[in-house]
Amino acid sequence: MIGAIIGALVIALAANGLLAFLGGGGIGSAESGGGDITKLPGNWSGEKWYSEDLRDQGMRYKNETAGDEIQFVPKQMNNSTLPEDENRRELVKRGRELFANTSAEAPEHVGNDLSCANCHGGGDLPTVNGMVGQDIDLIPLVGTAAGYPEWTGRTERMRDMRQRIQGCFLRSMNAPNSTEGVPAYDSREIQAMESYLVWLNKGTPSGRVPYWRHIEKPEGKNETNVSKVNPVRGADLYLQNCASCHGADGQGTEGQYPPLWGPESYNDGAGMGRLYTSAGFIREAMPYGSAHTFTDWQDVQDVAGFVNAHKRPHLPRQPKDWKASGSPDEGIYYNRTQQRLGYDMNPMTKKLMLAGVPIGSESLNQSDIPNNVKRYDKPLRNESANGSWQTTWILPTGNATANMTANATNGSATSNASTTGTANTTTDGNASSNATAAIRDTMASAMNGDGAERESRGRVASETRRATAT
Secondary structure, eight states: OOOHHHHHHHHHHHHHHHHHHHOOTTTOOOOOOOOOTOOOOOOOOOOOEETTOOOSSOOOSSOOTTHHHHOOOHHHHHTTTTTSSSSHHHHHHHOOOOOOHHHOTTTTOOOOOOTHHHHHHHHTTTTTSSSOOOOOTTTTTTTTTGGEEEEEEETEEEEHHHHHEEEEHHTOOOGGSSOOOOTTTTTTHHHHHHHHHHHHHHSTTEEEEEETSOOOOGGGGGOOGGOOHHHHHHHHHHHHTHHHHOTTSSSOTTTOOSSSSSSTTTTTTSGSSSSHHHHHHHHHOOOOOSSSSSSSHHHHHHHHHHHHHOOEEOOOGGTTTTTTTTOOOTTOOOOHHHTTTTOOOOOHHHHHHHTTTTOOOHHHHGGSSSSOOOGGSSOOOOOOSOOOOGGGOOOOSSEEEEEEEETTTTTTEEEEEEEESSSSOOOOOOOOOOOHHHTTTOGGGGGGTOHHHHHHHOOOHHHHHHHOOO
């Protein structure tokens, strides 16, 4: 009996092999048609941009017929669009509030005067349109949830959407200068903001990336070498195009327009602190309501160079970004980039100082801009600048004392640090005061690789959170 069973199996297998050899549709056939098993595609698509033709390398981000091809209709928040589950519904609503007015709704986690709506639109500000994250004239968040988890080169690892939100608190919201620092990975704030992004994503094409996702940076012939970007010319362009909203001192208009530098702006580890990234944002969204009016890519790069030549808060963990690959050329606030390009400071800061243009929060006047701005197209690496460029990094105002033991990834670091007012510090994050060793890994461990849960469990006193000395 056993022999008979084995014989039958051999015959069946041989028959199937013969059919396959003859081009038939036996089990395992790779051909489709008839009653055969369909061949699966050899190449699975990942992300695909829909309406990719609406985005190009020119200065026009959205063409005149964009609305004919993609109808961008902001989603209304009502009973028909919100989740049926009461708990999920409340999380989405709370997430909307946090995105709309972050600094007011979560002041314990925000160390400056910014909100998510400043970049993504909507919210409570009277000068923006629609529900938060749905302003097509800024950087919409609709459909972006589908892109996570994603790879980030800055910390050289995968990150999920919660970690991405934490990163915004850490950098753009300057959470190290807040009383409680970055919200914990499992906090209600992070869960709510994640829920809102998922809600915004509902109804968008599955597996498709909207053309407005990611900031398009200058590339190829449109990219100006960092050393040749002219922030002095950018100062002139700033006065013409930006100062009416953000102020001649760059401190914005309270309740309407955000500060672009100084203690209430993003810190030196934020994405907007990178030259080409901020240039891309300016091109796509500024001036608000009438974007794409700059003449060319050179204009927006010069303006970005001017904005990012100024003093702003220092992120303690900033020197650890791009630890393996090295910081990119656009990372002008990074000491390693400065050294690689042959500078002893931020190259944009140096050019402003050589021109006598303010790098702090003083008001910029037309008289501050020299007649010969073309001189600053050159690298000017070996020129000597008068004054103290070491004040580029801003410490929190008032007194800040840190007495902490921080369990870092590579061991323990103990530090006692005290700072008073705004002090002069070096731009080299690796040659900073002892406060860095104490604080460097506690603000967002999710961004550095060992899970954000450690952030909540290892949270230190509020005084330590505010000790952002480098």
